[in-house]
Amino acid sequence: MRLREPTTIWRDAHDRVTAYLRASRVHDPELCExxxxxxxxxxxxxYETESNRTPGDLVAEETRRLVEAWxxxxxxxxxxxxxxxxxxxxxxxVLLANLTERWPDGFLNPAEQxxxxxRRFKSTYLQSGPDLEFSNMSPRPIDLGPMSGxxxxxxxxxxxxxxxxxxxxxxxxxxxxxxxxxxxxx
Amino acid sequence: MAPPxxxxxxxxxxxxxxxxVRVLSFVVVTTGVAGLLMADLLxxxxxxxxxxxxxxxxxxxxxxxxxxxxxxxxxxxxxxxGDDQTIDQxxxxxxxxxxxxxxxxxxxxxxxxxxxxxAGLRATFESVQRTGQGGxxxxxxxxxxxxxxxxxxxxxxxVELSRELNARGRLFYRRxxxxxxxxxxxxxxxxxxxxxxxxxxxxxDADSVMSGDTLVRLVRMMEVxxxxxxxxxxxxxxxxxxxxxxxxxxxxxxYGPIFREGLNYWQxxxxxxxxxxxxxxxxxxxxxxxxxxxxxxxxxxGRILSHDFVEAALLRKAGWAVWLWxxxxxxxxEGPANVIDxxxxxxxxxxxxxxxFWILIARKLHGVSRVHLTLGIMAxxxxxxxxxxxxxxxxxxxxxxxxxLSWLPMPGLAGAVGVGHKLQMGxxxxxxxxxxxxxxxxxxxxxxxxxxxxKPYGGKRALVKSxxxxxxxxxxxxxxxxxxxxxxxxxxxxxxxxxxxTQRRGxxxxxxxxxxxxxSVLAGHTCTGLIWLGLLIWLAPTLMWWMAxxxxxxxxxxxxxxxxxxxxWGQAAFRRGWxxxxxxxxxxxxxxxxxxxxxxxxxxxxxxxxxADEGFVCVLLDPYVNAVHRCLxxxxxxxxPLFHGYFARLRERVLTEGPQSLSAREKAALLADATxxxxxxxxxxxxxxxxxxxxxxxxxxxxxxx
Numbered sequence: 001m002r003l004r005e006p007t008t009i010w011r012d013a014h015d016r017v018t019a020y021l022r023a024s025r026v027h028d029p030e031l032c033e034x035x036x037x038x039x040x041x042x043x044x045x046x047y048e049t050e051s052n053r054t055p056g057d058l059v060a061e062e063t064r065r066l067v068e069a070w071x072x073x074x075x076x077x078x079x080x081x082x083x084x085x086x087x088x089x090x091x092x093x094v095l096l097a098n099l100t101e102r103w104p105d106g107f108l109n110p111a112e113q114x115x116x117x118x119r120r121f122k123s124t125y126l127q128s129g130p131d132l133e134f135s136n137m138s139p140r141p142i143d144l145g146p147m148s149g150x151x152x153x154x155x156x157x158x159x160x161x162x163x164x165x166x167x168x169x170x171x172x173x174x175x176x177x178x179x180x181x182x183x184x185x186x
Numbered sequence: 187m188a189p190p191x192x193x194x195x196x197x198x199x200x201x202x203x204x205x206x207v208r209v210l211s212f213v214v215v216t217t218g219v220a221g222l223l224m225a226d227l228l229x230x231x232x233x234x235x236x237x238x239x240x241x242x243x244x245x246x247x248x249x250x251x252x253x254x255x256x257x258x259x260x261x262x263x264x265x266x267x268g269d270d271q272t273i274d275q276x277x278x279x280x281x282x283x284x285x286x287x288x289x290x291x292x293x294x295x296x297x298x299x300x301x302x303x304x305a306g307l308r309a310t311f312e313s314v315q316r317t318g319q320g321g322x323x324x325x326x327x328x329x330x331x332x333x334x335x336x337x338x339x340x341x342x343x344x345v346e347l348s349r350e351l352n353a354r355g356r357l358f359y360r361r362x363x364x365x366x367x368x369x370x371x372x373x374x375x376x377x378x379x380x381x382x383x384x385x386x387x388x389x390x391d392a393d394s395v396m397s398g399d400t401l402v403r404l405v406r407m408m409e410v411x412x413x414x415x416x417x418x419x420x421x422x423x424x425x426x427x428x429x430x431x432x433x434x435x436x437x438x439x440x441y442g443p444i445f446r447e448g449l450n451y452w453q454x455x456x457x458x459x460x461x462x463x464x465x466x467x468x469x470x471x472x473x474x475x476x477x478x479x480x481x482x483x484x485x486x487x488g489r490i491l492s493h494d495f496v497e498a499a500l501l502r503k504a505g506w507a508v509w510l511w512x513x514x515x516x517x518x519x520e521g522p523a524n525v526i527d528x529x530x531x532x533x534x535x536x537x538x539x540x541x542x543f544w545i546l547i548a549r550k551l552h553g554v555s556r557v558h559l560t561l562g563i564m565a566x567x568x569x570x571x572x573x574x575x576x577x578x579x580x581x582x583x584x585x586x587x588x589x590x591l592s593w594l595p596m597p598g599l600a601g602a603v604g605v606g607h608k609l610q611m612g613x614x615x616x617x618x619x620x621x622x623x624x625x626x627x628x629x630x631x632x633x634x635x636x637x638x639x640x641k642p643y644g645g646k647r648a649l650v651k652s653x654x655x656x657x658x659x660x661x662x663x664x665x666x667x668x669x670x671x672x673x674x675x676x677x678x679x680x681x682x683x684x685x686x687x688t689q690r691r692g693x694x695x696x697x698x699x700x701x702x703x704x705x706s707v708l709a710g711h712t713c714t715g716l717i718w719l720g721l722l723i724w725l726a727p728t729l730m731w732w733m734a735x736x737x738x739x740x741x742x743x744x745x746x747x748x749x750x751x752x753x754x755w756g757q758a759a760f761r762r763g764w765x766x767x768x769x770x771x772x773x774x775x776x777x778x779x780x781x782x783x784x785x786x787x788x789x790x791x792x793x794x795x796x797x798a799d800e801g802f803v804c805v806l807l808d809p810y811v812n813a814v815h816r817c818l819x820x821x822x823x824x825x826x827p828l829f830h831g832y833f834a835r836l837r838e839r840v841l842t843e844g845p846q847s848l849s850a851r852e853k854a855a856l857l858a859d860a861t862x863x864x865x866x867x868x869x870x871x872x873x874x875x876x877x878x879x880x881x882x883x884x885x886x887x888x889x890x891x892x
Contacts, residue, residue, distance in 0.1 A: 012874065020871040024809040025891065060868035084864040085821060091813035096349060129358040130324065133382040137374050139478035142500075143549040152481035159483075183235040 013055050014040045017063060024091065025100035026108050035108060039063055067091070070108050074118045097124035192275035194411065194455055194507065202454055205260075209452045212256040216621065217249040223614045224248075227607070236582060243575040250568055251621045258441075258625035261448030261512075262632050272450055273417055273509040274403065276410050284406040286322040287385040289465070291401070294328045294372040298392040300339040300790075303327070304347055305783035306395045309776045311351060313398035313516075320398075322405065324384070325353070328372050329361040334853045335801030337361060338815060342790035345814050359818070363858060369461075370477055370493035377472045384468050391462035394421065397516025397776050404465040407511070415471070415506025416498065418457060418464040419514035420446050423521040424769050424777060428698060429755040430528070433659050434521045436652055436765035440643065441629040446512035455507030456554035459498035463517045467506070471497070474504040480544045485537050485683030492538025495562055496545050499555035516774065524699040524751030525663070525743075526707050529670045536566040536674040537683060569671030576736065580718070583726040626653055642768030652765050662746055665739035669711050699751035701744070708743045715740025794885040799845045802853050805863060806840075807889050812867045819860040833862050841869055844879035 018036035026032050042065075043058035050058065064087045071090040072078070078086050094100060094107050097120040106113050158165040224244050228237035264270045277284065291310065295303055307325060314320050327344060331337045344359040351357065362375055373389065381387070386408055388401060400419065408414055420442060423435035450457070475497040480487045490496055498508045522528040539562040545551070546559050605613075630653055634640060640649040719737050722730040730737070739746070749755055759765050769777055791811055796803035804811045836856055839847050848856070856862045875883055 009874070013872065016872050019886075020809070020868075023871070023889070023891070054874075056869065056873040059872045060865075063868065063872070082821065084860070085816075088813045088816035088864070091809055092817045095810040095813065096345065096354070098349075124354075129326070129360050130355075130380060130383060132379050135378055135382050135472060137378050137381070137472045137476045139476040140474070141478050142545065144481065144544055145547050145549055147547050148481045148544060152487075155482035155487065183239060 009055055010040055010044055013043070013059050017059055020063070021108070024107070025094070025104075027100065027104040028109070031105065031109055035066065039066055067108065070110070074121050093121055093124040097121055190276045190278050190410070192271050194271075194273075194276065194413075197271065197454065205454075206452050209253075209256045209260060209448075212259070213249055213252045216252040216255075216617075217245060220248050220252075220614060220617055221245045223610060223617075227610060227614070230607070236578060240575065240578050240582070243571050243578070247568060247571055247575060248618065248621075250564060251618065254445075255621040255624055257448030257452075258444050258628050259448070260451045261444035261446065262628040264447050264451055265444060265632055266635065270447060270450070270512075271454065272447075272513060273407055273411065273414070273511050274513060277403065277406055278410070281403070281406055284409050286319055286402070286405055287409060288324075288383065289322055289401070289405050290324050290326055290376075290380065290384040290387040290468075291390060291396075292326045292328055292373065292376055292387055293390040293392065293394070294330065294369050295340070295392045296330045296369075297333045297336050298331075300336055300343050302784060303340075303392050304343045305780055306393060307357075307390075308347060308351065308783055309395050309779040310390070310398075310401075311353065311357065312779060313396075313776050314401055315398070317398040317402050319402050320356075323356075323401065325357045326376060326380075327357075327359045328376055329359065330365045330368070330372050331361065332365070332850075332854060334850065334857050335798070337854070337857065338801035338805050338811065339790055341814055341818060342811055346790050361818070363820075367477070367489055368491075370490065370497075374476055377468065381468045381472050386465050387468055387471075388465045389462045391421075391519055393520040394463050395424075395518045395776050395780055396463060397774065400514060400516035401465075404511075407509075408465055408467060411507070411509075413505075413507050414455070414467065414509055415501040415504075416457075416459055416464055416466045416508045418459055418508070418510050419517040420460075420510065420512060421463040421517045421519040422515075422767075422769060424518045424767070425520050425780075426523075427753045427756050428523045428751050429759055430524050430750040431521050432756045432759055432765045433656055433750070434528075436643075436767055437656050437660070438521075439767040439769070440633060440649075440653070441625060443512070444625065444629050444632050446510065450510050450512045453510065453554055453558075455509055456502055456552055457498065457508040457510040458558045459494040459501075459508060461492075461494035463519065470501060470504060470506050474500045474506075480541060485678045485681060486541055486543070490538075491541060492535060492562070495539075495542060495559055499545060499548075499551050499559065502552045502555050503550055516776065518769070518777065525666060525747040526699055526703060526751070529667070529707075532566070532667070532671065533674045536671060537678050539563050539566055540675065540678050566671045566675055569668045570675045572668050573672045576733070580722065580726065580729065580733070583729040584721070587726050623657065626657060642766075642771050644763040644766040644771065648763045648766060655764060659750070661735050662739045662742065665715075665736045666708070666711055666743045666746070669714060669740065673710075698753060699747050701748055704744045704747040704751075708747055711740050711743040715743070792889060792891060794888045796845070796881075796885055799853070802845050802857065803885055805857060806866045806870050807885060808891070809867070810891075812863065815857070816860060816863050816867075819858065819863065821860045833859050837862050837866055837869075840866060841873065841878050841882070844881045846881075 014036050017039050018032045021032045021035055022029075026035065039059060039062045042062045043055060046058050046062075047053070047055060064083050067087050067090055068078070068083050071086055081089065099117065099121060100107055103113060103117050106117050158168070221241070221244070225237075225241055228241050291314075293303070293307060307327065311320075311325055314323050327340065329337065329340050331340060340361070341359060344357070348354050348357050360376070360379075362372060365371070367374065376387075386405060388396070388404065390396065396419075404417055404419070407417055422442070423431075423438045426432040426435045477490045477493055477496060479489055482488065502508055522531055542559045542563055546556055546563070630649065633643065633649070634646070640646040643649040643652065715737050718733070719730070719741065722733060722737075760770070773781075791801060791804045792808055793800060794803055794807065805815045806812065833856070836848065836852055840856065845853060856866070870878075870882055870886070
């Protein structure tokens with residue numbers, strides 16, 4: 001894919017990525033601009049060798065990498081998480097720890113933050129449930145007696161032969177009529 | 187530790203049997219006398235071929251009424267004497283000395299009103315914290331929601347609530363990816379994942395609220411009764427806004443105590459489970475209550491719908507006691523808001539209870555468990571029997587008019603003691619009325635005997651007025667329900683099952699019934715009533731007056747459903763002091779909190795004007811909603827190339843054509859796919875606008891952080 005107006009395209013990408021950073025509560029406009037420049041520059045550089053990718057895709061990847069790099073400063077390198085998971089967990093932790101309210105310029109800021117910032121970020125991890133302790137709870141058959149086996153077989157036969165089912169239904173109806181007739185007579 | 191007032195271990199089988207024999211004797215004697223009088227009348231008539239059928243129906247139905255009265259009577263007596271043997275009396279006087287144990291409070295939900303669910307859970311959570319025993323309880327929201335918007339809202343409300351209550355590590359959210367076996371499967375899934383961590387768990391319904399004191403006492407009752415497998419509380423209906431819901435909650439509140447006490451009188455540790463607001467011992471529940479399928483297929487076979495009765499029976503079979511705590515306070519739920527929602531709920535319950543025919547014949551069940559199952563089946567089947575009995579009565583009357591035969595040509599039993607036939611019939615009718623309406627009188631007397639008297643119900647005058655109006659209301663409602671239930675029983679027997687739907691409750695703002703809905707659902711009732719009336723006017727006019735309550739109920743069912751389902755009518759009744767309940771005249775703190783929370787809750791997700799797709803759009807748009815949702819998804823380790831292609835196509839459609847181009851199922855599939863949630867989020871923000879549907883630009887413009 002070749003771009004006809006590369007400068008305009010990358011300028012637009014820059015606008016979009018800074019809008020996204022603002023939406024992610026990076027409140028300092030200067031920091032937003034700087035991070036936007038950094039992301040777009042990295043994406044542009046990659047585009048030279050990966051021209052089959054769209055600028056949007058490359059910018060998205062670089063944004064993830066930026067957040068991942070920032071997160072690694074506080075949490076250390078990811079061991080069992082993908083970059084995408086890290087990206088989500090970092091944002092969720094920022095929200096849960098109220099970091100952007102207490103330190104409006106802290107999120108994604110390469111400058112050193114107070115130790116409390118790091119502690120709160122580290123301790124806040126979205127936990128949807130306590131540690132799993134798997135146990136077995138498998139259904140045990142209830143002994144329903146011989147009737148159930150007979151009924152089950154009848155059901156299956158009816159399913160197999162719908163005509164038989166219709167015949168049985170109408171026979172029951174006819175029997176009810178006969179009973180009503182007999183009750184009227186005697 | 188001071189000794190308790192009651193120790194279930196000291197109740198001998200002989201004592202237990204004796205209380206059951208008393209109840210049974212009452213039923214047998216009253217039914218016997220009534221059956222004899224009825225037989226005497228029927229066999230004195232010509233056309234006696236029908237008599238056997240009519241008599242059999244009469245005896246079965248009369249026995250059910252007599253059983254209801256017996257329960258109320260023994261309950262009244264026990265409360266009056268104060269010699270009740272209830273599970274709460276097993277607690278020692280210094281109950282604080284009883285140790286606590288780890289307990290999970292689980293709330294299974296399915297596409298419910300999220301605001302209401304979390305307000306109820308919060309009220310319960312805060313109440314538990316006030317007891318100072320909060321450390322023993324963990325709370326779980328177990329979602330089976332399929333609606334993408336509800337799902338997203340549930341997640342964000344959970345995050346919000348955890349933050350506000352500082353409840354991280356105490357309040358958990360889990361949504362099942364595959365909703366196997368509905369509510370029973372949801373609970374079983376919880377047990378498999380975390381059951382071993384908790385000695386007990388308390389099941390709440392989506393509209394349940396429980397006080398902390400009640401929960402702490404339940405745990406302590408389990409601790410002092412090591413053989414108790416389950417303790418059921420009787421949740422009080424509250425927050426009814428419509429007239430229907432208010433009448434329902436008034437009746438349940440006033441008449442409930444004597445019935446529950448009577449129930450406890452004969453069942454003791456062989457009680458039943460009603461599905462929620464109950465504490466369960468986790469280990470035996472996991473060992474014995476995983477439910478297998480039933481023979482055949484739905485609606486009568488297949489997956490067990492009304493799992494609660496069966497679970498109680500299985501626990502009992504395994505030797506664990508199942509108790510009812512009849513006097514429990516601080517346990518609440520909401521009822522249906524109108525006749526139609528009531529009927530919808532009954533249809534589900536009806537199908538579930540009819541399935542119990544299978545369990546009824548299961549081997550080695552306790553006899554009392556079989557009684558519970560039978561009563562459950564009869565709760566709906568009896569309507570069909572009533573209908574049959576009324577139809578046969580009408581046919582008999584028409585038959586007499588046609589043939590010109592006199593009603594009672596032969597002298598009867600009553601004649602021998604100098605009582606005429608008319609008096610005999612009157613006695614029988616009067617006897618039935620006493621058994622039908624007697625419990626209401628007993629309940630009023632019981633209430634007047636309480637230290638607070640009628641004050642919680644607005645005073646004596648208001649109480650009596652409310653009871654009279656409730657009686658009229660129930661007379662009009664009974665034939666409507668009779669026809670509904672009969673229809674359900676027949677439909678289910680014919681193989682037509684029900685879908686799992688979200689219930690609208692008494693406090694819902696959109697729970698009123700409009701005319702078109704009432705017409706479409708109740709047209710059959712009205713037509714039946716009109717045809718019945720026409721036949722009686724034409725062929726048996728004398729019977730018409732006897733049948734008037736039934737006919738008025740059926741013919742007027744549409745206006746009745748609409749008017750009783752209106753919030754305005756409910757509020758008018760409240761202003762006049764009708765159908766007041768103690769929870770309204772002196773609301774407990776949990777219900778006050780609930781009301782405040784519902785009034786002040788704000789949306790947990792930012793609103794961008796996406797209408798029906800608000801939740802779905804927010805997951806893709808809002809960086810934090812997206813982050814929370816993504817954190818809760820499990821990443822698939824590997825996936826077949828077929829799925830890659832499927833999700834890639836869906837993603838492309840969302841971006842280029844907008845979410846409205848996808849079905850609800852496709853949206854839910856996308857939201858459950860971690861890769862799609864990641865990629866779509868960044869694509870919405872970073873992709874060139876030219877390749878995107880116009881709606882995304884519009885929503886990006888409207889978006890601002892919550």
